[in-house]
Amino acid sequence: MSTVKMVEYDEASDDVRAIYDDIMQSKGIDFVPNFWKTVASHPPMLKQLWGEIGQVMADGALDPLMKEMIAIAVSATNGCDYCINSHTTAAIAKGMTPEMHGELMAVVGFFNKTNKLSDGYQIEPDVKPTID
Amino acid sequence: MSTVKMVEYDEASDDVRAIYDDIMQSKGIDFVPNFWKTVASHPPMLKQLWGEIGQVMADGALDPLMKEMIAIAVSATNGCDYCINSHTTAAIAKGMTPEMHGELMAVVGFFNKTNKLSDGYQIEPDVKPTID
Amino acid sequence: MSTVKMVEYDEASDDVRAIYDDIMQSKGIDFVPNFWKTVASHPPMLKQLWGEIGQVMADGALDPLMKEMIAIAVSATNGCDYCINSHTTAAIAKGMTPEMHGELMAVVGFFNKTNKLSDGYQIEPDVKPTID
Amino acid sequence: MSTVKMVEYDEASDDVRAIYDDIMQSKGIDFVPNFWKTVASHPPMLKQLWGEIGQVMADGALDPLMKEMIAIAVSATNGCDYCINSHTTAAIAKGMTPEMHGELMAVVGFFNKTNKLSDGYQIEPDVKPTID
Amino acid sequence: MSTVKMVEYDEASDDVRAIYDDIMQSKGIDFVPNFWKTVASHPPMLKQLWGEIGQVMADGALDPLMKEMIAIAVSATNGCDYCINSHTTAAIAKGMTPEMHGELMAVVGFFNKTNKLSDGYQIEPDVKPTID
């Protein structure tokens, strides 16, 4: 359960159901995840998020597995339970090995430590980069 | 300036100076970054961090550039100025292109949004993964 | 259960029970929420919090429903489960409609994204406002 | 300066310049804020964000001023300097009075405190709401 | 400067000036810190905060220096620049040595790392404590 009533497939409008079909097909699963059934309670959000995720997670300069591992890094840093579970599941499906996961966690842990040390000591930047 | 007096190269003990030399050589730079001059104020921390970063950032199942981009993702999520600047600089040095950086930011932004939606709606996990 | 033994109504001191009665009456409920039974384990905190919440949540330049929705925004950003549940419940009682909740979540999600982009790109302020 | 080279109006592509014109017109300002000049470095992000903000911030069940104050609440909770400055400026332009701002800050401060107490004591939810 | 006009001593009301005098006397300083001049823009907040800090920071089961170091730990974890500077200054005045500060930072850094690992791996509690 969420704080809103989730929109189940059988009771969804045609527009919502079309997105649900697209979600299941592109993920290769036979159920609609709770996240999508929840945001469907506010239909403009469902449409917006499904459009954006397709664009953001597409294969590009970074590959989909790497993007999924970045999602894990963000979710672990934020401590979001739903997100950690879903992105870890997705990353495994995309080929993340136990070794890759172990190294990912080590990197996430280490830089959460140094982030707080940098802030805690109020360390000033050495130089500001500019990507051009 | 930091909240502690940074340990400059010329006033460092032999042990600290040996680590400074190692930092500059392995990063290919001719100055000691403020982070390291700051944590040197507590020598066991300098030694601990320099040992750990060598292990965590080594080429392994994930390559060093990917690890540097994960460090950017963590640092952006935490809003750590020093860290964002230093890891962005390091990622450029390791080959991050503007396209890779743009996609990285898009992924970081998107999942910070969905993290807060997942929490804000109190969405329950669909399934808990187990990597074995 | 909390990490401390909650103070139940029947075992509370007279001072604590008077606050419990006030809590139930002002919220129009017939039980003492776990938050209040928990902080009652440290009586000065119970008294301080109940005094402050009365002042902070009073009808003023902002109305109580708006204040409750701001509490949801803060709690979702922090990922505080207890708080999201209790403030969502309270906002519904004060008249929050599903449409208002959907728009609230959309705003919370969007600005969590742009917050991390602003930090991640180290964007400098255009101008600093001054309310006078 | 940001970590990327900002795209100035004079050097922008026609597509980007059209969005810049739209930004200045809808905000009633005669310059392009640094946020937009920065995300324009990754054109799909500029287009995505400008489309989404128009949808999210539109007058609806919540009015634009209330949405702007929610943006301040999120940004203060995240500690995002750029965002606090820009949303405070925008909220003033939309009619936020000093009294409204003072009450907003009091609410944001109070619930950041109770969020951490609820987590710190591991308080269990009394009831889970369902908006239907 | 803050986002609001700070209330300077000479222009303060009698009530505010009385609190300012109390702040300077109890801290042993001859200026009013920016934090207090800022929250004075919303007088009920000034009064509330000054009353609460006196209660919270009083010598009790924990001594004032330990409380100040806990304030540094919280502020470093949140990355609050103003707070890190002011609490570090206050802790030095209360007797924090460089060794104590170094160990404090090491603890703060380490547990920020393990916090994110615990969340990132979704580790379930071994046992839930109850303080009685």
Place this chain on the structure above:
Amino acid sequence: MSTVKMVEYDEASDDVRAIYDDIMQSKGIDFVPNFWKTVASHPPMLKQLWGEIGQVMADGALDPLMKEMIAIAVSATNGCDYCINSHTTAAIAKGMTPEMHGELMAVVGFFNKTNKLSDGYQIEPDVKPTID
């Protein structure tokens, strides 16, 4: 369960089992906590963390109970459930009384509030300390 298969004592390698024995002996418990059984899935992390915690939590300028309470402060600020439970349990074992815990929570709550006010008002530091 964690997102990885935890390494149980009976199936652990000799190196891992030696660390497990050390963990149980130094904590005076007869089981291996889930945290350690989880990080053992990535053996270099187990070894690194166990080495670091021994150094960081050792009796020094700060005593072990104070360090454990700082760990609670960090964990409450981050909202890490596993960590709050385990550090609260450990602090009780090291002598934390209900009064100490109540004051600790009051300090953590208060400074989370003032942290967000300082950021939300964009208050500028009065002075930057330097520990020397």
